[in-house]
Amino acid sequence: MDHASPLERxxxxxxxxxxxxxxxxxxxxxxLMSFQTNETILRSPPSLVFQPTxxxxxxxxxxxxxxAGSTLQVSYVQNLMNSVILSVSSVSLALLLGVPAAxxxxxxxxxxxxxxxxxxxxxxxxPPLLVLLPLALYFQQIGLANTYIGLIWVxxxxxxxxxxxxxxxxxxxxxxxxxxxxxxxGHSWFAxxxxxxxxxxxxxxxxxxxxxxIFAWNNFVFALVLASADKQPVTVGALAFITxxxxxxxxxxxxxxxxxxxxxxxxxxxxxxxVEGLSLGAVKG
Amino acid sequence: MSxxxxxxxxxxxxxxxxxxxxxxxxxxxxxxxxxxxxxxxxATTRAMAADFDWRAHAGTSLRLLLNQHPYTDAxxxxxxAFRELTGMDVTFDVFPEDxxxxxxxxxxxxxxxxxxxxxxxxxxxxxxxxxxxITDLNEWINDPxxxxxxxxxxxxxxxxxxxTAWNGVPGGELGSPDAKQWCIPWGYxxxxxxxxxxxxxxxxxxxxxxxDEMVEAAAKLNRDxxxxxxxxxxxxxxxxxxxxxxxSAYANFGQRDLNVSADGKLSAAMNTPESKAFHAQxxxxxxxxxxxxxxxxxxxxxxxxxxAGASAMIFDADILGYFMNGEGNAMxxxxxxxxxxxxxxxxxxxxxxxxxxxxxxxxxxxxxxxxWFLQWASGAEHGLFGATEMDxxxxxxxxxxxxxxxxxxxENSYPGYVxxxxxxxxxxxxxxxxxxxxxxxxxxxxxxxxxxxxxxxxVDEGLDQLAASVDRQLRDxxxx
Numbered sequence: 078m079d080h081a082s083p084l085e086r087x088x089x090x091x092x093x094x095x096x097x098x099x100x101x102x103x104x105x106x107x108x109l110m111s112f113q114t115n116e117t118i119l120r121s122p123p124s125l126v127f128q129p130t131x132x133x134x135x136x137x138x139x140x141x142x143x144x145a146g147s148t149l150q151v152s153y154v155q156n157l158m159n160s161v162i163l164s165v166s167s168v169s170l171a172l173l174l175g176v177p178a179a180x181x182x183x184x185x186x187x188x189x190x191x192x193x194x195x196x197x198x199x200x201x202x203x204p205p206l207l208v209l210l211p212l213a214l215y216f217q218q219i220g221l222a223n224t225y226i227g228l229i230w231v232x233x234x235x236x237x238x239x240x241x242x243x244x245x246x247x248x249x250x251x252x253x254x255x256x257x258x259x260x261x262x263g264h265s266w267f268a269x270x271x272x273x274x275x276x277x278x279x280x281x282x283x284x285x286x287x288x289x290x291i292f293a294w295n296n297f298v299f300a301l302v303l304a305s306a307d308k309q310p311v312t313v314g315a316l317a318f319i320t321x322x323x324x325x326x327x328x329x330x331x332x333x334x335x336x337x338x339x340x341x342x343x344x345x346x347x348x349x350x351x352v353e354g355l356s357l358g359a360v361k362g
Numbered sequence: 363m364s365x366x367x368x369x370x371x372x373x374x375x376x377x378x379x380x381x382x383x384x385x386x387x388x389x390x391x392x393x394x395x396x397x398x399x400x401x402x403x404x405a406t407t408r409a410m411a412a413d414f415d416w417r418a419h420a421g422t423s424l425r426l427l428l429n430q431h432p433y434t435d436a437x438x439x440x441x442x443a444f445r446e447l448t449g450m451d452v453t454f455d456v457f458p459e460d461x462x463x464x465x466x467x468x469x470x471x472x473x474x475x476x477x478x479x480x481x482x483x484x485x486x487x488x489x490x491x492x493x494x495x496i497t498d499l500n501e502w503i504n505d506p507x508x509x510x511x512x513x514x515x516x517x518x519x520x521x522x523x524x525x526t527a528w529n530g531v532p533g534g535e536l537g538s539p540d541a542k543q544w545c546i547p548w549g550y551x552x553x554x555x556x557x558x559x560x561x562x563x564x565x566x567x568x569x570x571x572x573x574d575e576m577v578e579a580a581a582k583l584n585r586d587x588x589x590x591x592x593x594x595x596x597x598x599x600x601x602x603x604x605x606x607x608x609x610s611a612y613a614n615f616g617q618r619d620l621n622v623s624a625d626g627k628l629s630a631a632m633n634t635p636e637s638k639a640f641h642a643q644x645x646x647x648x649x650x651x652x653x654x655x656x657x658x659x660x661x662x663x664x665x666x667x668x669x670a671g672a673s674a675m676i677f678d679a680d681i682l683g684y685f686m687n688g689e690g691n692a693m694x695x696x697x698x699x700x701x702x703x704x705x706x707x708x709x710x711x712x713x714x715x716x717x718x719x720x721x722x723x724x725x726x727x728x729x730x731x732x733x734w735f736l737q738w739a740s741g742a743e744h745g746l747f748g749a750t751e752m753d754x755x756x757x758x759x760x761x762x763x764x765x766x767x768x769x770x771x772x773e774n775s776y777p778g779y780v781x782x783x784x785x786x787x788x789x790x791x792x793x794x795x796x797x798x799x800x801x802x803x804x805x806x807x808x809x810x811x812x813x814x815x816x817x818x819x820x821v822d823e824g825l826d827q828l829a830a831s832v833d834r835q836l837r838d839x840x841x842x
Contacts, residue, residue: 119666119669222476301464301465305476313461321432322753
């Protein structure tokens with residue numbers, strides 16, 4: 078039952094509106110920009126009244142960038158597909174490898190376990206450029222340069238430690254007693270892992286997976302150094318709109334809208350798990 | 363091909379008809395534009411193949427690393443002609459300009475054999491050359507067995523040939539007899555004035571021809587034109603702030619960045635009385651009539667403001683003004699171009715240049731074949747195709763600039779452009795001293811300029827501090 082006075086309700090509504098406008102404004106502005114030409118975007122002062130156009134999206138999807146007196150070829154759709162392939166594959170692989178590893182680190186004490194876990198975490202400390210040039214040399218020698226497999230492997234440097242350490246924390250938060258009871262009934266440790274630990278840590282795994290996906294999606298430098306132009310993700314591809322003949326703001330805005338869509342949809346879909354997962358971690362005491 | 367079509371094409375090949383006239387003539391004979399272009403391509407290929415074995419490397423495949431640029435687009439559009447002429451295959455990687463040089467450096471530093479040819483700026487070769495990453499191209503240019511007689515290396519503007527050749531000795535004169543040709547000029551930009559004709563008319567201001575007039579004109583435009591400032595120049599903390607208008611004007615007063623002593627030692631040259639007077643005038647111009655957030659200005663902002671009508675003129679790359687006059691800009695069709703000699707006593711402009719060039723990777727396994735591509739891509743025929751059919755401006759060859767079709771196309775849509783180029787081209791070259799600390803020292807110069815404009819340091823004192831710092835760094839690097 079709501080005991081708030083009408084004034085309190087109004088004030089709360091106003092406060093919520095202010096917060097929503099504050100946080101949503103950049104996104105809405107970018108969305109509006111994506112339906113404008115460069116000429117209207119660069120008007121001074123800016124205006125909310127304009128003739129909407131789908132030209133920016135057409136240029137992105139059609140691969141032809143027309144602006145400031147010149148036409149350039151862009152491969153934004155291919156960049157987008159590359160991002161999807163690289164992020165989905167590397168996070169899937171990291172979940173496949175990282176979740177059992179996280180369980181092992183959480184449940185079993187073995188010689189060197191902390192050292193191994195810390196070594197994996199230390200991959201996150203090294204500046205990427207420090208390792209990328211030597212890696213480029215090795216990749217060329219073993220034929221992994223310019224391949225999705227090579228890139229997915231290198232992406233593990235970003236996603237694997239993240240998943241391993243976050244998920245390990247969730248496994249440690251779950252009382253082992255439930256698993257012991259299950260194993261006393263004659264089940265193997267693998268069955269206990271699959272039937273008991275995994276479902277209980279589900280929200281945590283979803284949260285870690287989503288975070289890892291965002292990190293992988295936002296990565297810039299790995300593909301730039303290790304792969305050719307046809308394997309580049311959106312983060313590199315989006316720079317194609319800063320051209321010798323000017324900055325194509327409308328197309329940049331449309332590119333941001335398109336590139337944010339998968340992450341946004343994934344976050345909306347996994348929202349319940351994400352909140353659960355993050356708050357589970359937050360109450361660890 | 364009919365007899366009359368053949369006659370027209372032959373007339374063009376003998377130079378009696380320009381390309382535009384040829385296509386018009388073919389049109390009159392009922393040949394479509396696409397058909398005419400195909401005929402021209404076939405005839406050119408036949409003519410080029412007559413006196414040189416273009417097919418010596420048929421079947422070889424080359425890989426290029428390219429910057430996303432209208433020059434690249436012009437080349438890709440004409441690549442079919444190269445394939446047909448040589449029987450070679452070409453694949454390429456195109457990267458956006460913001461990350462392009464990171465990619466080049468990564469590929470070269472890792473000794474990658476992936477790329478045979480790549481685009482570069484002349485300044486970058488001062489690092490790549492001494493590092494052994496690129497090849498001295500004199501070996502091919504001077505070999506008649508490997509270079510087509512029609513290549514005409516001397517047709518490339520002399521200032522550009524010299525600016526892309528360096529002997530590798532810090533302070534060594536560009537284009538000296540012992541210089542190595544690190545790259546081949548491909549397309550270039552010189553620095554002059556691009557201005558908004560309507561705004562100049564409204565304010566009753568004449569196009570400035572020297573620094574005093576520019577300061578005055580910019581101030582009046584700043585006052586009289588609502589919603590626009592007087593003059594756009596770059597201001598970010600980067601070497602790129604120094605190299606366009608600023609250095610072009612500075613060099614026009616006979617000033618240098620560094621002194622080179624008889625024993626080859628380098629020292630700062632930017633704190634002379636003349637340099638201080640020029641810096642003071644430049645700083646005052648920005649303070650009075652420059653953009654409000656000048657210290658963030660790269661060429662993007664400088665060009666964008668001109669195109670959007672937020673500035674009355676720019677002193678920057680001529681091709682920046684060229685692109686801002688194109689469709690998609692609020693000021694499309696309203697811009698004009700003029701040569702600019704900052705020093706009233708100077709006889710002609712001395713624009714510093716940015717040269718997009720083609721270089722050969724030293725790690726390439728197909729160097730001869732790569733040269734076959736380089737001479738085609740930097741040849742007069744492709745230059746003319748790019749300049750007349752695409753946005754391959756500014757061309758680096760004198761013969762392309764002499765082409766009436768190209769000149770009239772420019773003159774009709776870009777008033778004053780041809781003249782500003784004709785007047786400036788003889789003095790267009792790199793005015794920096796070639797040395798390995800180029801990027802560090804020039805960036806510090808830009809940072810000092812920022813402090814002067816922000817009134818954090820007086821001009822005289824700032825330049826003395828800069829010179830002391832430059833001298834220290836040169837000594838530390840064993841160059842001074």
